[in-house]
Amino acid sequence: MQTLRAEWVKLRSEPGLVVSAVALFVATAGMALLSLSRAEAPACPPEFPGCELPVVDVVRLTLSGVYPGQIFAVVLATLTVADEYETGLIVTTLVGSPRRLRVVAGKAIVATGVVGLAGAAAVAASVLAGRLILPGRGFTTAAGYPPLSATDPTVLRAAGGTALYLVLVALLACGVAFTLRDTTASLVTVLGLLFVLPLAGAWLNHETLSEWTQRYAPMPAGLSIQTTVGPADLPISGWAGLGVLALWAAAAVVSGGASVTLRDA
Amino acid sequence: MSVSIDARRIEVRELRKRYGRTVAVDGVSFTVEPGRVTGFVGPNGAGKSTTLRLILGLDRPDAGTTLVGGRAYRDLRQPLREVGSLLDPAAVHPRRRARAHLLWQARSNGLPARRVEEVLDQVGLAAAARKRAGGFSLGMRARLGIAAALLGDPPVLLLDEPVNGLDPEGIAWMRGLLRALAAEGRTVFVSSHLMGELEDAADHIIVIGRGRILADASVADLRERASSGRVALRTTRRPEAIALLAGNGATVATTGGEQLTVEGLPADRVVELLTGAGLPFSEVTSHRASLEEAYMELTRDAVEFGAPSVTVHTAPSEGTEVPR
Numbered sequence: 276m277q278t279l280r281a282e283w284v285k286l287r288s289e290p291g292l293v294v295s296a297v298a299l300f301v302a303t304a305g306m307a308l309l310s311l312s313r314a315e316a317p318a319c320p321p322e323f324p325g326c327e328l329p330v331v332d333v334v335r336l337t338l339s340g341v342y343p344g345q346i347f348a349v350v351l352a353t354l355t356v357a358d359e360y361e362t363g364l365i366v367t368t369l370v371g372s373p374r375r376l377r378v379v380a381g382k383a384i385v386a387t388g389v390v391g392l393a394g395a396a397a398v399a400a401s402v403l404a405g406r407l408i409l410p411g412r413g414f415t416t417a418a419g420y421p422p423l424s425a426t427d428p429t430v431l432r433a434a435g436g437t438a439l440y441l442v443l444v445a446l447l448a449c450g451v452a453f454t455l456r457d458t459t460a461s462l463v464t465v466l467g468l469l470f471v472l473p474l475a476g477a478w479l480n481h482e483t484l485s486e487w488t489q490r491y492a493p494m495p496a497g498l499s500i501q502t503t504v505g506p507a508d509l510p511i512s513g514w515a516g517l518g519v520l521a522l523w524a525a526a527a528v529v530s531g532g533a534s535v536t537l538r539d540a
Numbered sequence: 541m542s543v544s545i546d547a548r549r550i551e552v553r554e555l556r557k558r559y560g561r562t563v564a565v566d567g568v569s570f571t572v573e574p575g576r577v578t579g580f581v582g583p584n585g586a587g588k589s590t591t592l593r594l595i596l597g598l599d600r601p602d603a604g605t606t607l608v609g610g611r612a613y614r615d616l617r618q619p620l621r622e623v624g625s626l627l628d629p630a631a632v633h634p635r636r637r638a639r640a641h642l643l644w645q646a647r648s649n650g651l652p653a654r655r656v657e658e659v660l661d662q663v664g665l666a667a668a669a670r671k672r673a674g675g676f677s678l679g680m681r682a683r684l685g686i687a688a689a690l691l692g693d694p695p696v697l698l699l700d701e702p703v704n705g706l707d708p709e710g711i712a713w714m715r716g717l718l719r720a721l722a723a724e725g726r727t728v729f730v731s732s733h734l735m736g737e738l739e740d741a742a743d744h745i746i747v748i749g750r751g752r753i754l755a756d757a758s759v760a761d762l763r764e765r766a767s768s769g770r771v772a773l774r775t776t777r778r779p780e781a782i783a784l785l786a787g788n789g790a791t792v793a794t795t796g797g798e799q800l801t802v803e804g805l806p807a808d809r810v811v812e813l814l815t816g817a818g819l820p821f822s823e824v825t826s827h828r829a830s831l832e833e834a835y836m837e838l839t840r841d842a843v844e845f846g847a848p849s850v851t852v853h854t855a856p857s858e859g860t861e862v863p864r
Contacts, residue, residue: 281648288640289633363631366598367688370625371648373597373614539599 278372278381286355286385295351296393299441303344303397308404310339316413316420332504333414334433337405337423341437341498344397345444345469348390352445353461355386356452356531365456366540375535379453383528387445394441398434399425429503436500436517443497443517443524444469450527454534468523469494486510493523547609547622548574548695548727550595555604557590564590566751568604572729574695577722579742580731583839587751588731589627592700596625608696620649624689625698629681634674638665638684641673645688659687664713678705686717696727703730703737715741735835745831749839762834770827771802771810781819788813 286292314336319326359365372378406423414420423430447468452461472492476485489495489510497520500513511519550572557565565587572578582588593599595606597613606613608623616622632641642656660666663683668676676684682702689697703714718741722728732738738745745762747755755762775781775798782792782800790805802810807826814821 277648277650281644284640284644284647285633285636288636288644290635358633362633363628364633366593366627367631367645368648369598370596370627371620371645373616373619540593 278377279384281368281371282355282381282385286389289354289358291354291358292351292389295347295354296389299344299347299351299390299393300397300400302347303340303394303441304400304404306340306343307337307397307401308340308408310336311404311408311412314409314412314414316415316418318413318418330419330504331414332502333405333409333420334423334430334503335501337401337409338398338433338437338501340397340401341440341501344394345441345494346466348394348441348445349448349462349465349469351390352386352448353452353458353465355382356449357456357458357461360452360456361458369540376532379449379528379532379535383446383449386449387442390445391438391442395438398438402430402434432513433501433503436513437498439517440497440500440520443520444493446524447493447520447527450524450529450531453531454527456534468492491519493520496520546574548725549607549609550696550698550727550729551605551607551610552591552595553605553607555591555594555606556602557594557599558602559590563751565594565601568748568751568753570746570753570756572727572746573744574727575722575725576743577718577728577730577738577741579735579738579745580729580748581735581738581745581835582731582733582748582754584733586733586748586839588733588748589700590751591748592625592627592698592731595698596623596627618649618692620645620651620692620694622692622694623696623698624692624694625700626682626685626689626702627700629678629685629702632673632676632681632684635672637670637672638676639669641684642688642691646691649692651691655691655693659690662690663687679707679710682706682710682714686714695725697721697729699728699730701731701733703732703734711737718742735832736830739831747835747838754838759831763831765834771805771807772823772825772827773800773802773810773814773821774798774823775800775814775819775821777819780817781814781821784813784817784819785810 314331317328317331319328359368368378369375372381402423402425409420410422416422425431425434448461448465451465452458455461455464473488473495476482476488496511496516499509499511499516502509502513552571553569555565555568556563568587568591580588580591590599594601595608595613608616613619613623639656639660642659643653646653646655657666657669660669663686665680665683665687668680673681673684682705686699686702689699703711706714718728718730722743730738730742735745742759744758745755746753757765772795778794778798778800782794785792785802785805788805788809790810791803793801793803795801807824811824
């Protein structure tokens with residue numbers, strides 16, 4: 276509890292961390308606003324009335340702010356940990372709290388807690404924006420798109436899953452930072468895992484690898500929870516995908532915990 | 541040896557630690573007693589910081605134990621209430637304000653926020669409490685580090701080079717503070733790579749070099765031990781004086797002009813011999829080693845990164861002589 280209180284004071288007294296939390300909200304909600312206001316419902320050309328139209332996953336579109344937003348979740352979690360190694364403050368932290376796993380837990384809880392709050396707020400704002408903007412872009416009840424509702428289990432699952440996704444990404448970053456003890460190396464590693472790994476298959480033109488990354492790379496796996504249209508042909512189902520991300524995060528945290536307890540400070 | 545459970549005693553036994561292929565601490569044992577300032581002195585790279593890190597449980601020793609008040613540091617539940625430490629004054633987050641820097645440390649040990657204001661006052665930083673630590677001078681950072689060490693009002697203080705980089709006013713302040721803390725019965729353990737920094741502050745000195753303890757003695761003993769008994773004098777009849785003194789077992793060196801340096805005979809015996817032989821002499825000075833010289837003597841072979849062939853062995857220049 277004391278470690279938690281200490282970590283909370285640290286977070287709120289470091290402008291860089293506060294800015295990261297705000298940026299997480301602004302990027303997530305802002306990107307949602309941008310994509311929503313540019314979206315257009317598919318319509319049949321006048322000469323072919325009654326044509327077959329593709330179904331747009333408006334929930335996924337509404338929650339697309341998570342793509343830029345997660346960068347700030349990663350930055351916040353990484354700075355929380357790696358900045359202490361860069362400034363030498365980790366020594367002060369461990370001298371005050373010699374039980375090291377408590378320090379890992381305290382930092383992880385505070386960082387993911389703040390990311391969770393900012394993420395949940397951003398997701399809620401995005402859903403509200405979707406509800407208000409989508410009908411004006413042609414996504415009307417008549418066209419088969421009822422207004423987004425926070426009580427709709429499909430929307431709730433996708434929105435809650437997105438907030439959870441941000442929390443797990445932050446946890447992953449925490450664990451990596453405790454392992455690598457370096458801001459740049461941690462950021463490169465985590466952002467690489469998230470953004471570059473899913474592209475590896477396509478770059479290498481390797482089909483099996485592509486399939487594998489769609490299923491097991493942290494971002495595509497974790498964000499499959501956002502899919503509300505045609506979930507049957509997904510590489511991995513929503514909750515299983517979040518489970519995969521949770522395993523990545525758990526592995527990183529175990530590695531970080533081992534690094535902190537077994538290595539010299 | 542009886543095991544003491546004085547809550548203020550620091551005990552280090554047979555401590556060993558290597559980093560890769562470098563042996564940092566090589567079988568170090570000592571005890572730091574309460575109620576006095578104990579200096580921990582050695583050249584850069586001698587193992588001072590390593591020893592302090594091992595005492596604070598930051599690094600794991602390869603062998604040996606360190607105890608504070610009879611317990612391992614890692615077993616302390618509210619360590620800041622028992623041991624105050626300063627390892628690196630530069631270890632602050634540049635964007636965090638001084639007050640918050642202390643507040644999170646207070647929170648980590650369940651100390652009231654009131655303590656933050658108290659220690660800021662104590663070190664003279666009250667006016668800078670709302671400033672970001674990144675803008676602090678070296679001296680201000682040292683004060684902030686001391687403030688953090690004092691947060692829990694601990695009976696034991698462990699300070700690594702607290703005087704390093706301070707201006708003369710800061711050094712005087714730090715010395716006064718160290719003495720005051722020891723006078724309150726606290727254990728004050730202060731490292732430095734310059735003996736001179738501790739000359740007027742420490743009561744007891746532990747000298748370390750190349751990972752080994754070279755001396756563990758009171759300041760008075762250390763001075764005594766290093767005094768080489770050199771006597772300098774001036775005479776117009778040098779050759780006769782040299783012959784006489786050398787004939788009585790002394791080693792005599794000429795140091796220019798009419799100056800002689802005599803080793804191996806006490807000053808009163810030198811005077812007696814010269815007077816008996818009717819040789820004129822003047823300006824007899826007995827050389828008394830400063831703490832710094834005692835230290836140089838002890839660590840001569842233990843300087844890790846010293847310049848080659850430092851000429852410590854030459855006769856003392858007139859400037860270092862202290863007339864008795």
